[in-house]
Amino acid sequence: MDRDNFRPGPLAEVARVPADERWDLVFVRDLRHPPEKVWAALTEPDQLAQWAPFVASRDLGTPGDATLSTVDGDQTWPEPATVVRTERPSLLEYSWGDGLLRWELTPTGTGTRLTLRHRIDRPDLAPQMAAGWHLCLDVADHLLAGDPVGPIRGAEAKDFGWDELRDAYAERLDQPPA
Template sequence: MTSIAPETRTVVVEREIAHPPEKLWRALTQPHLIEEWLMKNDFKPVVGHGFQLRGEWGGVLDCEVLTVEPNKTLSYTWNYAHADAAYNLQSVVTFTLTPTSTGTHLRMEQSGFNPDQKQAYGGAHAGWKQFFANLDQLLERLD
């Protein structure tokens, strides 16, 4: 008898950004800029690089870079272990940048939420909206 993995859920946030993909790519891949809109980190845009994102709340996410296509696609694992197993999360975050006539279409997809992880799923929806608000502010300040 084989067991079938439960279907997972995905959070998708899409935005039209009034900046070119190259500028957005810098914000997604340079550690000091990632810290300004997302979290403290030791990120390097190198496939296989293991890094951590450290939240202000004290949480630590263990991550590994999966895909790097400059100015197009970036993906990495997003793993969070919590004492309460219901909060443990193993997911993948993928950013896709598509040039438009006015800048860039940014699509963020975080996949891997189990059906019983309603709180984590809801938190990701709210969290990414806040992260992207921070990203918008950062992009306005960047040259």
């Protein structure tokens, strides 16, 4: 796909739930790729660099310390991370700075149901995080399909519909659960 023609896909399923005096953004997305392929995108540094909001100092497929450096243009901000749990290809959990990310991969008839639980400090951050993960996972989906568009992260995300996604997720998250 030509990067200039990239547009975000439909909104994902989202929820914001209390968790240990903090909040979890729960972001659910169906991908058209098998769990092993999605696992590789979530753990291998070369693949993460092409879609994630950070670059990883090592493969995240095994427990232990790592550094995840947030990227915005030419700037990076390294943060400590610890991979705390891995069950290939179904569960990956790691800390990143003061957050906790839990990736659950469930096979479906057409690919993988990906559930991300991202621990955040304040509930009002959920729409911003959802918009960011939405764009990142759209980019990952293109990468996995062999149609890479390159990472969209940091301030550049505003050029690809981040503001509209944030507003749409804010509206969706402010509605009471069904």
